[in-house]
Amino acid sequence: MKFAEFKAPKGVIKVELELTDDKISRIMLSGDFFMYPEDAIEELEQSLNGVKADRDSLLAAVQRFYSSTGAQTPMIELEHWVEAILRAVGG
Amino acid sequence: MEWRLLPLRVDDAFVSMAIDEALLRLNAEGKSPNTIRFWRWLPSTVSLGCFQSVEREVDLEVAKRYGVDIVRRITGGGAVFHDHDGELTYSVVCRQSDLPSDIIESYKLICGGLVRGFERLSLRAEFKPVNDVLVNGKKISGNAQTRRWGSVLQHGTVLIAPDVRQMFELLKVSPEKISDKFIASVFERVTTVERELGSMPSFEEVYEAMSCGFEESLGVGFFEGELTSEELELAEKLRPRYASEEWLRKR
Numbered sequence: 001m002k003f004a005e006f007k008a009p010k011g012v013i014k015v016e017l018e019l020t021d022d023k024i025s026r027i028m029l030s031g032d033f034f035m036y037p038e039d040a041i042e043e044l045e046q047s048l049n050g051v052k053a054d055r056d057s058l059l060a061a062v063q064r065f066y067s068s069t070g071a072q073t074p075m076i077e078l079e080h081w082v083e084a085i086l087r088a089v090g091g
Numbered sequence: 092m093e094w095r096l097l098p099l100r101v102d103d104a105f106v107s108m109a110i111d112e113a114l115l116r117l118n119a120e121g122k123s124p125n126t127i128r129f130w131r132w133l134p135s136t137v138s139l140g141c142f143q144s145v146e147r148e149v150d151l152e153v154a155k156r157y158g159v160d161i162v163r164r165i166t167g168g169g170a171v172f173h174d175h176d177g178e179l180t181y182s183v184v185c186r187q188s189d190l191p192s193d194i195i196e197s198y199k200l201i202c203g204g205l206v207r208g209f210e211r212l213s214l215r216a217e218f219k220p221v222n223d224v225l226v227n228g229k230k231i232s233g234n235a236q237t238r239r240w241g242s243v244l245q246h247g248t249v250l251i252a253p254d255v256r257q258m259f260e261l262l263k264v265s266p267e268k269i270s271d272k273f274i275a276s277v278f279e280r281v282t283t284v285e286r287e288l289g290s291m292p293s294f295e296e297v298y299e300a301m302s303c304g305f306e307e308s309l310g311v312g313f314f315e316g317e318l319t320s321e322e323l324e325l326a327e328k329l330r331p332r333y334a335s336e337e338w339l340r341k342r
């Protein structure tokens with residue numbers, strides 16, 4: 001299990017993940033951020049499962065999550081999730 | 092339109108969370124009026140934001156030792172130590188259409204009630220996006236909002252005189268832990284009504300000030316009401332989930 005945390009301008013994103021063949025095979029996101037609607041966090045995790053753990057693939061997956069759910073995360077940008085996940089991947 | 096103001100209650104964390112959710116659900120169904128309420132936590136409790144991991148945020152051994160409950164909220168944001176003797180909590184439940192649709196604007200409107208309330212206590216306060224109220228540049232109130240089923244629940248704290256040392260024993264804060272130096276740095280960032288006023292007001296005084304503040308900020312009149320039997324029954328049904336290990340360890 002890999003773990004890392006990333007301090008966004010407002011809120012800390014904590015990432016726990018496992019990799020199989022350079023792809024995310026399990027991921028749990030936690031932290032003190034806000035997400036509306038709250039249930040969307042599970043969709044974010046699901047949309048990251050099976051994704052190759054590089055910046056471009058992760059950015060694309062998170063972008064798809066935002067456009068398909070319309071979820072809002074005040075002061076947390078797409079890049080913040082990616083940064084947090086990459087730290088866990090490297091950690 | 093008038094909103095209902097409920098009398099100050101003192102409950103355990105699980106009852107309080109269940110009441111908030113019951114009000115939100117019934118407001119969304121058109122069965123409960125827009126409501127504002129104030130309450131205290133007994134016993135003192137650590138509440139977790141709905142996305143937080145309990146293992147990572149709270150020292151469970153310390154909580155057990157102090158007899159402090161732990162509960163997961165349905166709202167996002169961070170872990171908070173709610174000291175029975177030093178904190179007043181409020182909840183606002185209303186139709187989403189009665190607030191600005193922009194999330195930060197809606198926080199600003201509701202937190203505006205606190206800002207005016209602090210002014211009534213002779214403290215100059217300001218809203219800091221997303222969800223804080225500051226006095227003298229230091230946080231004195233944290234707030235969290237959820238929007239579900241067409242209604243909004245926002246609850247938040249008024250730090251009157253919480254035990255800050257106990258707070259940092261309970262919450263897992265980076266490796267620095269609870270050195271005097273670390274506590275000193277917290278005092279640079281967080282303040283309390285007692286510290287700013289130099290004396291401790293009663294819970295009733297703070298309740299009065301804040302409810303008047305909300306009335307002004309929201310631009311509505313309040314009528315004094317009670318929880319209905321329907322609300323209490325639904326809260327009773329919702330309580331066990333908040334008290335469950337499954338909900339606590341969700342993340």
